Amino acid sequence: MALGGGHGLSASLQALRHMTEAITAVVTVADDGGSSGRLRQEFDILPPGDLRMALAALCEDTGWGHQWSAVLQHRFRGHGELGGHALGNLLITALWDLLPDEHVRGLDLVGRLLNTRGRVLPMSLVPLDIEAGILVPDDMGEPTEISVRGQSRVAKHPGKVVRVRLLPEAPPACPEALESIKLADVVVLGPGSWFTSVMPHLLVPDLRQALQDTPAVRVLTLNVSLTDDEASGYTVAEHVHTVVEHAPGLTFDHVIADPQVVRTRAEREALQAAVDLLGARLVVTDVGSARSPGLHDTLRLAAAYRDVLGVRTP
Incomplete structure (x- = not known):
């Protein structure tokens, strides 16, 4: 099964289809x-x-x-x-x-x-709002945190997102989603807009607990680009840290990253240190599209999932 939203979730679903037809998608509703x-x-x-x-x-x-x-x-x-x-x-x-x-x-x-x-x-049966704390420069050029509410505003607002929460807080999870996580063999989180499509799943308490308790193999898929407004000022290592901060106790088995977002030795070491906090194995492999920079390639992503899960694609 896969959790996320928007184009990122579509990419993971299309990749997983090369491996199985028994797929459940759990989708953000903010x-x-x-x-x-x-x-x-x-x-x-x-x-x-x-x-x-x-x-x-x-x-x-x-x-x-x-x-x-x-x-x-x-x-x-x-x-x-x-x-x-x-x-x-x-x-x-x-x-x-x-x-x-x-x-x-x-x-x-x-x-x-x-x-x-x-x-x-x-992921929930009630409509949700996202509220984010975003660092922007004040009149003196010093960073100050402002509160921005609404998925569309958070996704486009200039500045660096430093925290995110859902309104209402602690919303109820969809019961069928909880049951699907409980019975899943594999759970994939990401890629996608990190704070408005990926992180919201970890802010629903019952959903987060289900992810912690599931016997499924857990895979975190990182983005292949950090150029959109929402990723401004972030590295993929910091994206992993946000998972640690917003869902303490949640571990993963594998974290998949494209070499385009960890080009230097320092970036690779920082990502490895962050992945270690999740108890996961870091897999750096080409999953980005050669024709459409910034997007995942379905076949490459399917191959990465196949390799980390040890299964054959049909």
């Missing part, structure tokens, strides 16, 4: 921007966008699956009421309107329509 934010505000529902992307990533590898994946991801143009909405977001919203308080059943029905190879679950 998005408040774009189509998801509009639907969340209007209908008081979980933001559907990241859930939609996970469903699209799990569509079967056939003409039917590719077509429905494209339909799900189709975004309407223009400036009218439909402008900017992804059709999959509207489909999920319609099912939740027909099946109030049955979020998981609605997602399962979308999965059946698309004949997905796996299951998509929200």
Whole structure:
């Protein structure tokens, strides 16, 4: 199974599909921007966008699956009421309107329509907000911490994120997600926007406890780029440290990093020291895309998972 959100989760899901079709995705529900934010505000529902992307990533590898994946991801143009909405977001919203308080059943029905190879679950059944402490220069040029609320604002706000929390605090975890973690053979966390897609899973107490208790092999996948706004001022070693700080007691078996983010000996040593705090084995291997810098390559990432898990891809 894989935990995350957005494009990062899609990358890990597509990679894991080369190994198995028994995949469960546990998806963050704190998005408040774009189509998801509009639907969340209007209908008081979980933001559907990241859930939609996970469903699209799990569509079967056939003409039917590719077509429905494209339909799900189709975004309407223009400036009218439909402008900017992804059709999959509207489909999920319609099912939740027909099946109030049955979020998981609605997602399962979308999965059946698309004949997905796996299951998509929200990490919580209540919409969440992200609040981050971000260091920015004051009038004298000295760093000062300000509080920024909202996933879309945190992701784009200049400065360095130093802490993050969820609102409401200690939200309930989705029961099906907890059961899936308990029964999983492998749990993959990351890649993705570190503070708004990856870290939120560790801020849900029951979810964090389930990750600590599971007998599954735990794999942390680091990002292949540190150039987006949210990663500003960070190294991958510091990303690992945030896991240690926000989820004390949680250990991993393997941490996967691309050599592009640990180019120097000092960076490699700092990452190794951070990984040691997680009790994990550091695996530095090419998982980035040669054609699309900053993104993971599905086949390379699948090979990395295969190697650390000791299994063969079909």
